[in-house]
Amino acid sequence: MEISFYDTLSAQKIEFKPREPGKVYMYVCGLTPSNYPHVGHARTAVIFDLIRRIFEKNGYRVFYYSNFTDIDDKIIQRSLDENITTVEVVKKYSEAYLEAMDQLHIKPLEKWARVTENIPEIIEMVSKLIENGYAYESEGDVYYRVKKFSTYGKLSKRSIKEMLIGARIAPGEKKEDQLDFALWKAAKPNEPSWDSPWGKGRPGWHIECSAMSLKFLGNHFDIHGGAQDLIFPHHENEIAQAEAYTGISPFSKYWIHTGWVTLNREKMSKSIGNVFLISEALKVVSPNVLRFFFIETLYSSPLEYNLDQLHQASRAFERIVISIQRLEEAIAKAESGQKNEKMLNGFKKLHDSFHQALAQNFNTPQGIAVLMNAIRELNKLLDTGNQSLEDLQSIKAYFSDWFDTLGLVNVAETELSKEEWDLSSEMKVIASKHQIELSENQSVADMIQAFIQKRDEYRQNKQYFESDEIRNDLYALKIQLEDKKDGTEYRIIP
RNA sequence: GGCGACAUAGCCAAGUGGUAAGGCAAGGGUCUGCAAAAUCCUCAUGCGUCGGUUCGAAUCCGACUGUCGCCUCCA
Known part of the structure; x- marks a missing residue:
């Protein structure tokens, strides 16, 4: 399927053409690990993971690289603030980030490139830029000569x-021109530093991404990504550095930029301080719901984060979960039989629409609309009953493919985790209230069955006050009873 | 001050020339002892305002209003 998307460089929607057939080389700017990751970082990570999955579904092998800028002013500042070494700062916050990536079902990357592991390449690049006149040394610093590019x-x-007209940049004493930016910074006392032709120092921001992306992906790679706030100056400078270095344009064929997360309509940003951490968000909703929340909006639009929106996403996702659980139950009971070609054909069409939507500028909202339509069809089908096992399994395969594309995992998971199941003590309190005997090593699932049995007795005797009380008590523990034709079932409210 | 993006129902949100996807919320019917879930129906002659182009515009052009952003660190 042809994949097209909006390219920042050409400022239009373009059709993707890979550098090498069947392969996508993608470099997405990571971050400077100087603080705990927030919801904005999560969104960007989820979106590029999604883009990667979409390419993979379309048969591409994706080489996905990102980076940690592990030496930088902010890291140094942080190490002073916390009174730990810069290495410890990086370890602490990059591990927190990687853990969040794992929780959010981000597929493993080809590599997390680190500045401190690629200093020779950076020095080589800076030297070459000085040689060919695009950069100059000044008192141990090296600056890029912007006007030359x-x-x-x-x-x-x-x-x-x-930029010269609107510039608020104060001219630096060491710079030839106010637009010039640092490629190399001379070390101040007690700062981490590396030897270089210009004395001890460390790389400026920007240069590491040019050096590392060229090193790992080669020149003229396919996609360079990041959030919109990196367009200027970071990505602009990366282009200037890389293209002046190689002499070949374009450095990256396509550029994709994601919109940011807002809070009260303002950009979520460390400098403003209006930040929600990923860990905080995951206390409120599951990783699946957080992902679902992100992909309900097109990747490039601003996204307002608040509990009400999270709740809306949660409700919508819950509908999906319930239907898939019903599908699993139906499969468990189904018997082999005839294929309903017409019905399956309908799902095949939905399948095509789904992938078509995603191939058009990664339009996940439209993809979700298709998914919701499929859910409606599935519910109708399950209401009529007696579908053959083969049919149900075919349908399940479609849904599995869609969930896999969106990075939603274990959607039909009904088992509670160990922590969630730590309900037995509370359940015993309710049990004694209703004169239900529970044994010590009974599973929570069995306990619930005991409640259901007791409630059935009440209902048989039309003691509805008592039966409703059991239902309400269990509901308070997030266990919802549902009376169906062939008995009472329960489900856990996510 | 310079540059740019966006404005679709109560809320969120797709849709870049052919007559408004989807979700949340809300109301009604079926089912149920009652619920819940599910399902069916209803819910923008309308896409910030005013002009223009066109057979036809949410979609193109212009002006205006509003919101946000970039120009300094940012995912």
Whole structure:
């Protein structure tokens, strides 16, 4: 299937053409691990994971690289604040980030490139830029000569002239020009540093991504990504560095930028301080729901984060979960039989629409609309009953494929985790209230069955006050009883 | 000050020239002892405002209003 998306560099929707057939080389800017990751980081990570999955579903092998900028002013500042080494700062926060990636079902990357492991490549690049006149040394610092790079501004759509007019940048004493930016910074006392032709120092921001993406992906790779706030100056500078270094344009063929997460309509940002951590969000909703919340909106639009929106996503996702649970139950009971070609054909069409939607600028909202329509069809089908095992399994395969594409895992999981099952003590309290005998080593599932049995007795005797009381008590423990034709079932409220 | 993005129902949100997807919330019917779930029905002659182009515009053009962002660190 042809995949197209909005490319920041050409400022239009383009059809993706890989550098090598069947392969996608993608570099997405990671972060500077100087703090715990917030919901904005999660969104960007989920979106690029999704993009990767979409390419994979379309038969591409994706080489996905990202980075930790593990030496930088902020890391140094943090190490002073916390009175630990810069290495410890990086370890602490990069591990927290990687753990969050794992929780959010981000598929493993090809590599997390680190600045401190690629210093020789960076020095080589800076040296070459000085040689060919794109950079100059000044008192131990090295700066990029922006005016020398004639196409500077092509990504962010601004001109050098405009920037000089609107600039608020104070001219640095060591710079030739106020637009120039640092490639190498001379070390101050007690700062981590590396030897270089310009004395002890460390790389500036920007240079590491040019050096590492060229090193690991080669020149003219397919996709360079990141959030919108990286367009300028970070990505603009990366282009200037890389293209001046290689002499070949474009450095990356396509550029994809994600919208940011807002809080009260303002950008969630460390500097403003209006930040919700991923860990905080995951206390409120499951990773599946958080992912679902992100992909309900197109990746490039701003996304307002609040509990009400999270709740809406949660409700919608719950509908999906319930239907898939019903499907699993139906499969368990179904018998082999005739194929309903017409019905399966309907699902095949939904399948095509789903992938078509995602291939069009990764349009997940439209994909979810298709998914919801499929859920409605599934519910109707399950209401009529007696579907053959083969049919139900075919339908399940479609849903599994869609969930896999969206990175939603174990959607039909009904078993409670160990922590959630730590309900037995509370359940015993309710049990004694209703004169139900529970034994010590009974599973919670068995306990619930005991409640259901007792409630059935009440209902038989039309003691509805008592039966409703049991239902309400269990509901308070997030166990919801549902009376169906062939008996009472329960489900756990997510 | 310079540049840019966005504005779709009570809320969220797709839709870039052919007559408004989907979700949440709400109301009604079926089912149920009652619920819940499910299902069916209802819910924008309308897409910030005013003009223009067109046989036809939420979609293109212009002006205006509003919100946000970038120009300094940011996912």
